Amino acid sequence: MAGHGEAQPMTSGRCGPLTGVAEVPGDKSISHRALILGAMAVGETRITGLLEGQDVLDTGKAMQAFGATVERSGPGEWSVRGVGVGGFREPADVIDCGNSGTGARLIMGSMATTPITATYTGDASLRKRPMGRVTDPLALFGARAFGRAGGRLPMTVVGAADPVPVRYALPVASAQVKSAVLLAGLNTPGETVVIEREPTRDHSEQMLRGFGAELVVETGPEGHVITLVGRPELRPQTVAVPRDPSSAAFPVCAALIVEGSDIRVPGVSQNLTRNGLFLTLVEMGALIDFENPREEGGEPVADLRVRFSPGMKGIEVPPERAPSMIDEYPILAVVAAFAEGRMVMRGVKELRVKESDRIDAMARGLEACGVRVDEDADTLIVHGMGPGGVPGGAVAKTHLDHRIAMSFLVAGMASRAEIGVDDGSPIMTSFPIFEGLMNGLGARVRRG
Structure with missing residues (x-):
């Protein structure tokens, strides 16, 4: 797992057409939420298509630590026997x-309104990320958090013994913060209200309704x-993860830039709060x-059919589209x-x-590959070099970020010289079959 072992350098070279x-894998956002809400329901929730990357597996282990039974019955098939809203027990060890x-x-949100204490940590990347954006609204319920300077992990959260409902306006567009507040509201009497100026991915709202919560948007x-x-009684569900x-x-964008490619990607979620990348690519x-x-x-x-697209043009992406594609800007x-x-x-x-400062990571990596990039605090500008025009020949620093690693490995498939990454091990957190899948289409990704 990224940050817990030796670095795994990887290299990608120019390849022939990608086909097949x-x-x-299954959607990571929905996989996390299915495990957590299954643990907060009464009875057995069955999940198919669960993403079995390390990120999601760690969430499953956390639900076990809080008292739920989480079991795998086959590839992507899992069951969760929940303990009900407010039924979490205090974990015996640190939650990693x-x-x-x-x-x-x-996870912090799901336990913040239950009178238990839990300590959280993570890998080197996660320990750099700010948690105050979540612990600040959770404090309004009555929860307390004690962490490192800047609100960073390791951190201990003490759940509220007598939680009070809150009305909270999100200061930034963040589905994670919104979801944490809603999960905390489950074990709070009365109505919890979250206000977002810009819509973010709505998986939590949809799944909460599916599990029987009373929720209005x-x-x-x-x-x-x-x-x-x-204080609802959540009903167990059968969840099919898209x-x-x-x-x-990653395979979509690789096919767009590798000459002669023609691939199919079946069963991809087209949720309107997640499809900003595809809209942008079509506009290009x-x-x-x-x-x-x-x-x-x-x-x-x-089902997506994707072909090499030598006619793509750079555009200006509407800033209001950012929440629907925030994880896709690197690729x-x-x-x-x-x-x-x-x-x-x-x-x-x-x-x-x-996971890293992705604007800086992409800018420095692309510049090392011969691409002109401009940036400021809130903007990334890339000056295109046309099909096959990127020189490559560099090793990009991933900063323990899976999306940075995969993005530069895709770039190497169409650049004039190979592109390497200093550490591809973080890819296991979200897309453990990336290397095999891409090479199965015709890519030349290798370790070392």
């Missing part, structure tokens, strides 16, 4: 969230107003067909490097506090 079917900011923040002058009635659009982004001139649209597990999905920056003209990505300051 890319079966990407590995590399996952989503896991850490959602209204749009008004303040933005999206989400009202949750506390394929992760954030993982699909990407050849993507959305076939067989349907609904699976309560989520809209489609979009790679596509922009192989497009024509200038690609402007504004409103992306949230990238500064992800």
Whole structure:
């Protein structure tokens, strides 16, 4: 797991056409939430298509530590016997969230209104990430948090013995913070209200309703107003996890920039709060067909056919689109490097506090590969070099960030010289089959 072992250098070289079917893993966001809500329900929740990356497995271990029974019955098939809202027991040991900011923040929210104490840690990357954005609103419920300077892990959270409902306006567009507050509201009497000026991914709202919570979303002058009635008895569910659009982004974008490619990526989530990358790519001139649209597990999905797209042009991405594609900007920056003209990505300051400072990581890595990049606190601009125009020949620093690692390995598939990454081990946290899947399509990704 990233940050817990030796670095694994990896290299990617220019390859022939990518062809075939890319079966990407289940959605990470939905996988986390299915485990947590299953643990807070009464009875057995069955999950199919669960992402079995380390991030999600760490969340499953945390739910076990809080008293739920979490068992694997086959590839992607899991069951969770929950303890009910307010039924978490105090864990006997430290909760290790590995590399996952989503896991850490959602788990904190789920226990913050139960009178127990839990201590959290993570890998070197996660220990640098700010947790105050979650612990501040959780304090309004009555929870207390004690951590390192700057609100960083390791951190101990003391749950509220007599939680009070809150009305909280998100200061930043963050599905993680919104979800943590809603999860805390589950074991709080009365109504908990979350207000977001910009819509973020709505998996928590959809899944909470599915598990039987009373939740209403209204749009008004303040933005999206989400009202949750506390103290429900959550009903166990059968959850079919759709394929992760954030993982699909890598084979999709690789096919767009590798000459002659033609691949299919089946069953990818098309949730409107997650599809910003695909909208942006189509606006750039990407050849993507959305076939067989349907609904699976309560989520809209489609099969994607993706072809090499030499006519792509850089555009200005609307800043209001950022919440729907925040994790996809690193790989979009790679596509922009192989497009024509200038690609402007504004409103992306949230990238500064992800697993790494992703604006800086992408800028420095692309510059090392011969691409001109401009940046400021909230903006990333990539000056495209056209199909096959990126020189490459560098080793990018990943800063323990899985998306930085995969983005530069994709870049190496179409650059003139190989591109390496100093550590590909973080890829296991979210996309453990990345190397095998990409090489199965025709890529040349290797270790060492």
